[in-house]
Amino acid sequence: MTCGAWRTRRWGGVLGAAVWLMACASAPAPDTRRSGFDFMSPATQAMQRDDSQNPAMLWVQEGASLWERKAGRSALACADCHAAAASSMRGVASRYPAFDTASQQPLTLGQRINQCRERRQQAGVLVPESLAWLGLESFVAMQSRGLPMDPPVDARLAPFVQRGAQLFEQRMGQLDLSCAQCHTQRAGQRLGGSVIPQAHATGYPIYRLEWQGMGSLQRRIRNCMTGVRAEPFAFGGPEMVALELYLAVRARGLAVETPAVRP
Amino acid sequence: MARTLINLPPAPKQGDVIEVRTLIAHPMESGYRPGADGKVLPRDLIRRFSCLYDDGTSREQVFQAELHAAIAANPYLTFPLLVTGAGTLTLVWEGDNGFTQTESVALRLG
Numbered sequence: 001m002t003c004g005a006w007r008t009r010r011w012g013g014v015l016g017a018a019v020w021l022m023a024c025a026s027a028p029a030p031d032t033r034r035s036g037f038d039f040m041s042p043a044t045q046a047m048q049r050d051d052s053q054n055p056a057m058l059w060v061q062e063g064a065s066l067w068e069r070k071a072g073r074s075a076l077a078c079a080d081c082h083a084a085a086a087s088s089m090r091g092v093a094s095r096y097p098a099f100d101t102a103s104q105q106p107l108t109l110g111q112r113i114n115q116c117r118e119r120r121q122q123a124g125v126l127v128p129e130s131l132a133w134l135g136l137e138s139f140v141a142m143q144s145r146g147l148p149m150d151p152p153v154d155a156r157l158a159p160f161v162q163r164g165a166q167l168f169e170q171r172m173g174q175l176d177l178s179c180a181q182c183h184t185q186r187a188g189q190r191l192g193g194s195v196i197p198q199a200h201a202t203g204y205p206i207y208r209l210e211w212q213g214m215g216s217l218q219r220r221i222r223n224c225m226t227g228v229r230a231e232p233f234a235f236g237g238p239e240m241v242a243l244e245l246y247l248a249v250r251a252r253g254l255a256v257e258t259p260a261v262r263p
Numbered sequence: 264m265a266r267t268l269i270n271l272p273p274a275p276k277q278g279d280v281i282e283v284r285t286l287i288a289h290p291m292e293s294g295y296r297p298g299a300d301g302k303v304l305p306r307d308l309i310r311r312f313s314c315l316y317d318d319g320t321s322r323e324q325v326f327q328a329e330l331h332a333a334i335a336a337n338p339y340l341t342f343p344l345l346v347t348g349a350g351t352l353t354l355v356w357e358g359d360n361g362f363t364q365t366e367s368v369a370l371r372l373g
Contacts, residue, residue: 052268052270052284052286053284053286053339055286055288055336055337055339057268057286058266058267058268058286058287058288058337061266061268062266209335212290212291212335212336212337213336213337
């Protein structure tokens, strides 16, 4: 309803005009951000909605068993310190990437899990994109499902967010395209047969039908970079983390969907 | 051991027709795709799926499916089942390279 319609329906006279002016001044701009979920076909949406259909749950199941399994020289399982993930990990994924005081850098959720494995469990780190890594990350991230994305408001993160924003706008590759040219300026239009989503990374790690498997946000970004014929950023590299952080800030308030399904 | 997810509705009644949902982690490699090195990846498919229902009085096969190269990885199969009594469902996936996976789930009546 527009402010004008609201006025004519409910108010008249000077008082009404004053209220109308105040309402218009304080009304926030409508949020035009939409999750990639909204751009999918009903069949793919149904797949994500129903856990018994969602193949990503096979990875989550693996993660749930890893959570309980003792590992490393400490012979500790995640559950020994953190107890039940459903309560202790609720809302954790929505707050990542977060600033790590020791390394003075932001850490992604996957890096944080590996840091815990290395320092606390004294176990070998999980290989990025491996079954165990994706399993544990998606299991932890799923505990935040439905919560709004809430990256930390931390002044120390500001330069990294800025770097991420700059990378998002930077043209790259032989096609000389930036992320923003497709995902901000042309979102909703088509690239070949596919609708271009707004690139809100709310459901990672995702089960991607094109991959016939599970993958992280970094894999997805590398995929896009190869698409524009650019040399992809390294897994876990500073550019990747900055971009991931910027995307989290950009999607602030949208609901976490992990484990999502994407075409 | 492949990972599987089997979903039955909670507490069905005798005479109900329920939907049994199954998911299994499997690459379903068609045998036609080239790998990163350009060589064709060897075929690795689940070829057959079956379900045996032991309802306490008899044990019989209630569902069977043949799977082929055009079926996506991590196949999701569902089928309706007439509940004739409390018992066990035995689900068997068989495929190339001697792949077999057997899962048993208890069917409890509500």
